[in-house]
Amino acid sequence: MNQRRGVQNVDFQDRYERGYAAPRPDGMRGMEPQGPMVPPQQGGGVPYDSGRPRPRRGRRIRRLLISVLVLLLLVVGGTYFWIDSNLRKEVDLGKVVDRPGGGEGTNYLIVGSDSREGMSKQQEKDLHTGAAEGKRTDSMMILHVGAGDSTLISLPRDSNVNIPTFRGSESGRMQPAMGANKLNAAYAFDGPQLLTRTVEYNTGLRIDHYAEIGFAGFANVVDAMGGVDMNLDKGFQDKWSGADFQAGEQTLDGKQALAYVRTRHAFTGSDLDRTKNQQKFLSTLSNQAASPSTALNPFKLYPLMGAGLDTLVVDKDMNPYQLGRMFLAMKDVNSGQGKSMNMPISGSVGGNLAWDMPKVKQLVNELRSDDPVTVTSDR
Incomplete structure (x- = not known):
């Protein structure tokens, strides 16, 4: 065995294989284990120390997923509070007197009014709305949402109903009953609260939420979507609403959509035919608004929500969750998962439409119990 300056001559290859470092040139000890070593490659490559901890790919993926989840929660939460803060919660259903008991599911009273709020004279002319003062109901519907399929029921504005005693929305004082009248007269007399009181009194069904949109808001929502695709069974014209449609598939802009849902003089059935068109359009609108191409595209979704929130009037207990549930239920009705x-x-009574009260009673009982609706309408 040879010795040089007190250091044994050792087999360096053996040291590499055993995982020890070579002696340091200055004679100091450098024999501590360094982990398995790979001999230098030809060409002077540096040995790779395989004992070093490798980056943990799974940890990076988990961190990325957590970051995405946090960002998503912030966006969803921010959107929720933005919608909630911009909802016009102007209707206090707590002031409605003598209300019927609640049942299963949720009942929405959805109203389209002829409000011209925020419209210029030119817009009134372009949209064929006229310039009448005040507000009246142009359409009224009850939407029932429960555990099963949703049900959308149109209430013709010429329905013959009894307007009962009510608490004045402004005075807060009890007012005497007004007797037999058209349903839309209730809204004209004292607004959403009296309309809700009248619907509950004549049906026995409790209304949980109220939603109303005016002419301008309706047209703006349609335009914000880029139009609504409709397939019309037949063409029709109506100089009062400005309707001028051909049969077949077409995309309606805000002006055309408003004319479509308001038309009544072009139909022999007048108000009943119009309510069917309103149901068809609103269900189609909800279906397209909830489609992935709109709901997952912030450049379409946020302008759409902004356009609707500007003129949408709801009750004080409405929140974004309930509002979203309402639109999804209308989407289901359009897709055949509802009625x-x-x-x-x-x-008729004095020119007004008389409800078939035995059928109405059966319908209300089915809705209150959240049972499948078996009642049919002959018109």
Whole structure:
């Protein structure tokens, strides 16, 4: 065995294989284990120390997923509070007196009014709305949402109903009953609260939430979507609403959509035919608004929500969750997972439409129990 300056001559290859470092040139000890070593490669490559901890790919993926989840929660939470803070919660259903008991599911009273709020004279002319003062109901629907399929029921504005005693929305004082009248007269007399009181009194069904949109808001929502695709069974014209449609598939802009849902003089059935068109359009609108191409595209979704929130009036207990549930239920009705119908009619009284009360009672019982609706409307 040879010695040089007190250091044994050792087999360096053996040291590499055993995982020890070579002696240091200055004679100091450098024999501590360094982990398995790879001999230098030809060409002077540096040995790779395989004992070093490798980056943990799974940890990076988990951190990325957590970051994405946190960002998503912030966006969803921010959107929720933005919608909630911009909802016009102007209707206090707590002031409605003598209310019927609640049942299963949730009942929405959805109203389209002829409010011209925020419209210029030119817009009133372009949209064929006229310039009448005040507000009236142009359409009224009850939407029932429960554990099963949703049901959308149109209430013709010429329905013959009794307007009962009520608490004035402004005075807060009890007002006497107004007797037999058209349903839309209730809204004209004292607004959403009296309309809700009248619907509850004549049906026995408790209304949980109220949502109303005016002419301008309706047209703006349609335009924000880029139009609504409709397939019309037949063409029709109506100089009062400005309707001028051909049969077949077409995309309606805000002006055309408003004319479509307001048309009544072009139909022999007048108000009943119009309510069917309103149901068809609103369900189609909800279906397209909830489609992935809109709901997952912030450049379409946020302008759409902004356009609707500007003129959407709701009750004080409405929140974004309930509002979203309402639109998704209308989407289901359009896709065939629900039922749409007119309130059952049995004839007329003084030119107004008389409800078929035995059928109405059966319908209300089915809705209150959240049972499948078996009642049909003959018109």
